[in-house]
Amino acid sequence: MTLRINPIAKELQVPGIRVFANRAAQYPDGVNLTIGQPDFPTPDNVKRAGSNAIQEGKTGYSHNAGLLPLRESISRFFDEAYQFKYYADDEIIVTNGASEGLDSVLRTVLEPGDEVILPSPSYSGYESLIKLNGGVPVHLDISKTDFKITPDDLDDAITDRTKAIIFNYPSNPTGVSLTFEEVESLVDVLKDSELFVISDEIYSENTFAGTHVSFGSFGEIREKLFIVHGLSKSHAMTGWRIGYVMGPAELMQYVLRVHLNNSICASLPSQYAAIEALDNTRKFPHEMNRTYMERRDFIYGKLNEMGLACEMPTGAFYIFPSVAQTGLDDMTFATRLLEEEHVAVVPGSTFSKEGKNHIRISYASSMEQLEEGMKRIKHFIERL
DSSP: OOOOOOHHHHHOOOOHHHHHHHHHTTSTTOEEOOOOOOSSOOOHHHHHHHHHHHHTTOOSOOOTTOOHHHHHHHHHHHHHHHSOOOOTTTSEEEESHHHHHHHHHHHHHOOTTOEEEEEESOOHHHHHHHHHTTOEEEEEEOTTTTTOOOHHHHHHHOOTTEEEEEEESSOTTTOOOOOHHHHHHHHHHHTTSOSEEEEEOTTTTSBOSSOOOOGGGOGGGGGGEEEEEESTTTTTOGGGOOEEEEOOHHHHHHHHHHHHHHHSSOOHHHHHHHHHHHHHOTTHHHHHHHHHHHHHHHHHHHHHHTTOOOOOOOBTTEEOOBOGGGTOOHHHHHHHHHHHHOEEOEEGGGGOGGGTTBEEEEOOSOHHHHHHHHHHHHHHHHHO
16 A cells, blocks of 8 residues: 655645745854844733733633634724724634634635635745645736736636635735725725635734725625734734634634634633733834834845845835846845855745746844845845
8 A cells, every 4th residue: 555645735845935044044154034033022011921821820722713802902903903893703713823814714715626816926825825725826927017916907817716816915025015095996806706805914014104004994895805914023923823814704603613623722821912912012013113114225225226126115024126137037146145145035936936036035134134134245246
């Protein structure tokens, strides 16, 4: 007898982000500009809340959907910050990070062969999760429209095989956000389309220009919309693994069944920490954003001086310059930069072929690291 594993799992690759991050660790003087992890510590009061929960013996299971007080905090936050409301009782599920939330949604809605539209370049994890859940990723090229999807392109991409679309704004890897008018124009297409809308808004609190515009603000698509979110980016809580999904009750009852069979519930001490973050630490993302904008402006200026054209990011903490003018493709550029200058960036083609000839640089690193990284990149380009 020959034992077999799922061929889809067999085809999965280690994401390029991790490949280059791991290789950077081999160099004692390496500068790692790959990982999308805030370099800020979790706020002290949030850490205390998690620690206190442990000391008080709050280390068991919670309700499968998460602590009701946490779901109430999530509901209250969006009502006060963005003026739309999801109800704690049956429209919010706390998950083990946003990734598990997204996986639970896709497991709930996808059937074998269903197509999911990905405005691309896009976060590489989306394609893997779609495939693992039997779906077919359909990349919609937005590289020629300032990394923003247009209503006409969206309308053209929808077919009778389309089951869902995943949006991610502010965007990983480009740092691009959408205005109210831009989201509204997409909603005009989506409201009459028979597909699920999945909006990954994990970077909403890391918005630099104005206020984040959520798809949740548009009631016309509420019955088909899932919002995936979490605290990893907004409160420097990547390792706490707290995400959540919001959606209409009639759909969320099924997402809950998938979630509870997959992971039962999120970590209880982390849930208590999340309540403290949402209720009493709302200014923390804005404090981080001031630093991110300083870093962004520094990198944007340096890249332009080097002749590496890029859009000015308006959110998240990534910048996505083109390296086409160097004569090197993105994989060769990133590989040689690492080997010759010990600087790790992510090849744009990691984020689908629509990202080719670009690199992603994370500025969730110290200014000292960024300054050294820019110096080495300049030296590398000058030697080409």
